[in-house]
Amino acid sequence: MMESIVSESALPVGSKGHLASGWWGMLALVFTEGALFAYLFFSYFYLALHSISQWPPGGPPHLGIAVPGTLILVAASVVVWWGERGIQGAKPRQLITGLSAGIVLGLTFLGMQGVEWHNEPFKLSTGVYSSLYFTITGTHILHVIVGLLIMGVLLLWTSLGYFSAGRHAAVSIGVIYWHFVTIVWLVVFFVIYIAPRLG
C-alpha cells in the first residue's frame, strides 16, 4: 500500500538489467522457442517409438565431430559471458574481445555442422529418421545463425561506443539468447547422439 507518493526523481530513468522490459521479453521469447524444441524432441521420440526397424537406421550417429563441436559452442558461451562482465566493469574492450571470440567460435561450430551434414549417408528425403535429423539440427543451426547475427550487431554497437557500465541493456538481452542457443544444443546433442546409445 502506498503511504506516500513516490517522487519521480527518486527513480532511475531508462532500462538496465532486469529493469528493462526487453530483458523480460527475451526470457519470454526463449521460453517459447524452447517449447518449439520440446515439440521437436517429442516428435523424435514419438516416431522412434513407432518405428518397426532399427532406430537410428544406420546405428547411432558418430561422435567425432559432434563432441568437439559441443565443446566449441560451450566455449563460445563462456567467452561471451566473460565479455559481458567486461562492460559491467566499464571495460568495453573486453566486451569487444568476448563478442569477437564468440562469433569466431560460433562460425566454427557452424562449419563443423556443415561437415557433419555432408558426411551423413542419407539426405533429407531418405526416410523418417533423416527427416527428423536434418530438421532438428537444422532448426538449431538457424538459431545459431540468428545468434551470430545478434552478436555481430552487438559488436558493431559496442565499437560505436554506445555502451557503458550503466547502459548496456542490449548486451545483457542479446547474451541471454546466445546462452539459450548453447543450452538447447546440449539437449539436441543428448537426444540425437547420446539417447540412441542408452539401449
Place this chain on the structure above:
Amino acid sequence: MATEDSPSTEKLRRIWEGKPGLAGWLSTVDHKEIGKRYVVTAFLFLIIGGLEALLIRAQLARPNQTLLTPEQYSQLFTMHGVTMIFLYALPVLSGFSNYLWPLLLGSRDMAFPRLNALSYWVFLFAGLFLYCSFPMGKGPDGGWFNYVPYASRAYNPGSNIDVYALGMVLLGISTTVGSINFIVTLARTRAPGMSINRVPVLVWGTVTASAGNLLAVPAVSLAFLMLFMDRQAGTHFFDSVAGGQPLLWQHLFWMFGHPWVYAIVLPAMGIVSDALPVFCRRPLVGYTAVALSTVSTMVLGFGVWVHHMFASGLPALSLSFFSAASFVIVIPSAVAVFAWIATIWTGRPVFTAAFLFFAGFVLLFVIGGVSGFMTAAVPLDWQLTRTYFVIAHLHYVLIGINVFPVLGGICYWFPKVTGRLMNEAFAKVSFWVMFIGFNTAFFPMHILGILGMPRRIYTYSDHLGWSTANLVISIGAFVFAIGLLLFLINVFRSFNHGAHASANPWGAASLEWSIPSPPPVYNFAVIPIVASRYPLWEDLMDEGPERSSVGTGMLLDQGRETVGSTVLDAEPDVILRMPGDSYLPFLLSVSLTAVFVSLLLHSTWGLGVTALATFAAGVWWLWPQRALGQIQEQK
C-alpha cells in the same frame, strides 16, 4: 485533478499524439488505435466467416441440395473454421486487451508499443494470406484441423494446404509477439499499488491465455512446418508408407488446439467477471477463486488434448487418463459460474443491454459446458464425436463464451472508447434476436447428433430423419445473423448520433472510468496510485481508510514515459522511456509476409531478399536510441 486543457495535459498531449493522415495510420503505436483496429478487423473476419456459415446452412437446409459442389462445401467449412477460430476469436480479445490494459493498469502504454503494432499488422497480413487462394477456388479444404494424409501432397496436390500451412506459421508470429507483450506488460508496467491481487480479471484471463499461447503455438507452427516439408521437401514425418505417423499430426495439432480454445475464452470470461459486477452494483464474489480458476483451467487445458482423438485407436489406459482430466477441468469452470451467479444473487441487477449479454452468457456457458462434460466420457464420445452433437457443443462454447461477452463488452465500453452511448433499447432488441436465433440454430444440433448425422457432409438423404432439424437450424442461423446485423447497425448509428457519454456513465469501479470519454491520447494526466481492487467505489464502501489517488501522482512528462513496477506488489522501480511512432512495424510485417510468399512460390531468390530485408528492418528497429536511455550518457 488536472483538467483537460491545463498546460501539463497540453504538454502530454503533444508528446503522445501521433502524426495525422496516412502517415499516422501507418506509424502509430498508440495501443488504443491498435486495439480498435484489432476489433474492427476481427469483426470483418467474423462477418466473412458468418457468410460462409450461411452458405453452408443454405446448402443443408433441405436434403440432397446442389447449391454447392462437394469441393466448394469443403472449402467453405474449412475457411469458416479457420476464420472464426484464428482470425476472429483471439484477435477480437487481443483488441479489447490492447485497448484496455493500460487504462485498467494505470499506465500510459503497453510494455512494447512497436511490437504491439507489429502484432496487428502481421495478423492482418496473415489473414489476407490465408484467404489469398480462396477467391480462386483453391482455398484450404481439409477442415480446420487438416488431418493427414488427406492434407498431404498425395491426396491434395494443389497449393490449398500450403497456403494454410504457411499462413498459420505467419499468424503464429503475431500471436507469439502479442502474447509476449501482454506478459511483460503485466509483469512490469502497472500503476503503483496495483498489486497482483488487485488487477482486473480481464487481465488475469489475457495473461493466462498469453502464457498458454507461448507454450502451445510452437506445436502447431511445427506441425504446419513439418507438413509443408512433407509436401514440398520430400520429408516423411506423416508418411505412413515410409514409417511416418499420421497420428503425430493429430497429437501436435491438438496439443496446441486444446489450450487454444481456452485462450479464446478465458479473456472473454474475464470481461464478464469485470463488467457484470458493475451491473450488479457490487464487487465480483470470489475474486481470488476466479483468478485461480482461470490459471488452473489453462494449466489443466494442457492435459486433455487426447480427448479430440478418443476414436483413433489409442490404448484404453491413456484414453482413461485424458477422460478423467477432461472431467476434472470442469471444476474450475464451475467455480467461475457460481461466482457469477452469486454476484447476481447478492447484488442488485441493472437491466442494461450489457447485463443481458452477460446473463445470457452464463446460461450458454453452462449448456456448452454440459455437452462438453458428456463428450468427456470416452465411450460416449465414441458415439458423439464427429457428429452434430460436437458442432452444437463447440458453438455453444465459442459463441456463448466468446461472442456474447464480446458484444456485452462492446455495449459496456462503447461510451469509453467513442464518447457516445449506444442506443439501449435497440441493443436489447438485437440481444433477444441473437439469443433466440442462436438457440434455435444450435440447440437442435444436439438432437441431430444423437440422430447420427456426421459432421462435414455436404448433403444427406431425406430418409434419415434429419431434414426437419436441419431446416430449423438453418432458419435459426439466419435469425442469429440478422440479430448480429442489427447490433452492428446500432454500433454505427450510435457512433455518429449517440448521446454523449460522461467519464463514468455506468458508475463503474475501475481506473478507466476515471478519465474522460474518449480517453486523451496520453491516458492518465498523472499516474494513479491504487489502494484496492475497485478504486472508484472506495468511497461508497466501508472497507477501510485507504484511498486510491487518481488526481495526484507521478506526472512523467519528460518524453513518452510510463512507470515500471515490481511484479507482485507493483512498487515503482524505474521510469521507462517508450518508443514513439515508427513505420518499422509496418515495414517488418511486409517483409515477413514476403518471406512466406516466397516460400509459397518456391522462390529461393525471393526468400533470400526478403529474409535480408527482414533482418535489416530488425536491426534498424533495435538500434539503440539515446532518448530511450539505451546509450551511455554523454560525458
Place this chain on the structure above:
Amino acid sequence: MTPESLLLIGDLSMAYDHTFGPAVDRITSLGWGLAIVSLLVVAVISVLLLIGIFRKRASHSQGLAVRHDSGGVRWIYVGTGISTVVLIGCMLWTMVVTAAVSRPPQKPALTIQVTASQFWWSVRYEGATTARTFITANEIHIPVGQPVRIELSSADVIHSFWIPQLAGKMDVIPGQTNVTWLQADKPGRYRGQCAAFCGAQHAHMALLVVADSASDFGTWQQGQLNDIAEGDTPGQKVFETHCAVCHTIRGVSPEGIRGPDLSHLETRSTIAAGLLLNTPSNLAAWITNPQLYKPGTRMPAQILSGVELAAVTSYLNSLH
C-alpha cells in the same frame, strides 16, 4: 434418375438413442444418464439465474448493493462441491463402462477385415484356405447374437468405421490396423457411415451390417464362396473389356482391386456405398455417369453403347 431413389426405407436410421448390442448398449445407458444430469444442471442453473436476476432490482441511483467486499462466497463452495461429487460419480461410471465395452463378452465368432478407401468399404472374410476366403463390399453380414472382430485398414486417407446402433466409432488410419468389435442381438439391417472427413464424397460413404440367423448366415456365406461360372455372354465380355481393370468377379476376373468386388452383386441391396438402391435402372445410370451422383468418386464414366450397357447390366444383375 435422381438420387432420390435411395437406400433408405424407413426402418434404417443412424440414431443411437436405442441400440442393439453389447458393444454399445451400456454406452447408451451412460449417454442417457449423463444427458439427464446435464439437463438437470441446465434447469437448476436457469432457475437460479432467473431468481437471482429478478429478486432484487437496482434503483437508478449510482449506489452499491453492498458496503463490504464480501458475501456470496458460500455459493462457490457449495456449488463447486456438489459439481465435484457429481463429476466424480460420472467419471467412475464412465470408467466402468469403458472397461465393460472394450472387450467382447466371449471370444469372437469370426474376424472380418475391412479396408476403407475413398469412398467405399472393402470387406474380407478370411477362411482357413484361399478357397474359403471371400471378399465383398459395402455390406457386412454377421451371425446374430455373436461378437465379431473387425480389423480396420486404410487404402488411402483416414476414415472412421461407425455403425451407431451396434458400436462406437473406430478410426481407420493408414499405416496401422485398428481393431474393434460389434455384436447384433437382433436380426435385421443396421446402417453405418464413414465418420471422419475423407474427401469430396465423405457424405456418401455408407455401409450396411446385416445380422442373420445362424442358418441364414451360413447360406449367405456359402453363396459368397461360390465362384461365378465363366460364360460367353456379351455382358461378360463388356465387363472384361471395361470393368475388370478395377473390379473383380470371383472365378471370372480376379485382378481388379481398385474398385469394389462385384462377384455377388445381386445379393446386395445397394450400390455406390449405400447411395443408390440396387435396381437395374440405378445400376445402368450409375455405370453411365457415376460423377453425376457422386461427384469426386474414383470411378470414371463408362462410354458404352445402348446394347453394351444393357448387356453388362443384365450380366451384373445375374451375379447371385
